[in-house]
Amino acid sequence: MTMRSMAPAPAEADDDTAADPCAPPARPGLRERKKIRTRQAIRRAAYRLFEEQGYDTTPVDRIAEEADVSPSTVFRYFPTKEDIVLTDEYDPLLEEALRQRPAGEPPVAALREALCSSLTGIYRADAEETMLRIRLIREVPALRGRMSEHSADTAWLLRRSLAERTGRAEDDLELRIVTSAMLAALTEALYSWADTGMAGTLEDLRALVTRALGVLERGLTL
Amino acid sequence: MTMRSMAPAPAEADDDTAADPCAPPARPGLRERKKIRTRQAIRRAAYRLFEEQGYDTTPVDRIAEEADVSPSTVFRYFPTKEDIVLTDEYDPLLEEALRQRPAGEPPVAALREALCSSLTGIYRADAEETMLRIRLIREVPALRGRMSEHSADTAWLLRRSLAERTGRAEDDLELRIVTSAMLAALTEALYSWADTGMAGTLEDLRALVTRALGVLERGLTL
DNA sequence: CCTCCGAATGGCAGCCACTGCCATTCGGCG
DNA sequence: CGCCGAATGGCAGTGGCTGCCATTCGGAGG
Secondary structure, eight states: OOOOOOOOOSOSSOOOOSOOSOOTTOOOHHHHHHHHHHHHHHHHHHHHHHHHHOSTTOOHHHHHHHHTSOHHHHHHHOSSHHHHHHOOOOHHHHHHHHHHSOTTSOHHHHHHHHHHHHHHHHHHHOHHHHHHHHHHHHHOHHHHHHHHHHHHHHHHHHHHHHHHHHTOOTTOHHHHHHHHHHHHHHHHHHHHHHHTTSOSOHHHHHHHHHHHHHHHHTTSOO | OOOOOOOOOSOSSOOOOSOOSOOTTOOOHHHHHHHHHHHHHHHHHHHHHHHHHOSTTOOHHHHHHHHTSOHHHHHHHOSSHHHHHHOOOOHHHHHHHHHHSOTTSOHHHHHHHHHHHHHHHHHHHOHHHHHHHHHHHHHOHHHHHHHHHHHHHHHHHHHHHHHHHHTOOTTOHHHHHHHHHHHHHHHHHHHHHHHTTSOSOHHHHHHHHHHHHHHHHTTTOO
């Protein structure tokens, strides 16, 4: 997928009072909360600096400084500088969305709807950050490159689901084409959206994506 | 595109005798010939080492040593280590092939034929190296990533040609989809070919590519 | 409240890709 | 033969990234 964020604990200094026998969400404990906050601090600091002075010209050390952690820590949270922007855990979301589609539905339609619906969820989660990420990815070559690597993983994941659905082999050429072509179309749609200054509502975005995927479904008719 | 090579001067120590008033191919002169040889030496050394001990584990210094030049020189010839594998100048070939297609031909068919024919030319130029390159690109993540960046450039180029053909704007969403989807399909076909150990003849490869593009033209029918 | 374990952190040395700069060498040409 | 500019080698420096070790800190038990 193209976005990320982290469903962070709603707040930090909340009631932590003693025993609460019934708490299914299982309060994460200070350690965990702190980790989440650190992760956010790093990412926010990075985004801020990237916007101010550009991605390439912002050393990781600077990000660490700004986030008030050591450079080592930055790399412990994000294996590479690129991952600060690219890391997301939306793939499972997408997979789940695809699984939810009725079994009878044609595979391509199912995939289209799954993409659209998880896109909606992601957008709603943090529209602001989502847009910043898309812009960064579009503009910084290094990120674009790394992103398509990531897309390849996503494509693989989608292929597995579609393989189940259709009874085809996982490495089936047709399946590869379908998934990678659809992700390519999705990416183009998002870039195109970024070009327009990300104007309009969520509905506009969905329409754009639908239109993009429609081109494929109509056999690239021009 | 996916390949590269360099149409090198046919040999090295050939007749360079004095005056030859009529020589339209304009003998390149020692300087040029040496440059070409150096370039090849670096690339060959790199490929050899990559095969022996892997891409990531081969420092540029080692390549320089093997090619018997200084590390500085390597970077003068190839801006990045990745470019040693990725650099190609087939984009113009492809563009030309596309221009050759009859004006009446449907854009997608024209693009398909152009891709196929330039692929043939590239393959014939140096099948050995072509296969090595594809394998490397498929297997090394860094190269895959960089490759898709490069594909984006190719897509842009194709888009321009298609824009002329169809009268659409260059940044037209539909055009973007068409070009990037077709390149994605081409890439998948090549990877798939690599998976089979690159078995078969050139005809088999063309059939594979045609089949891949056919999936798109049939609207991703499964 | 103290204590101990393991997780999280900071700091440091080092590797490697890549960049600039300058001195040297070498091809081309009068 | 001798000059000019291109090609090269060498070197210092930046920045991403890794591995290691000492320190700190959260959390569970006494």
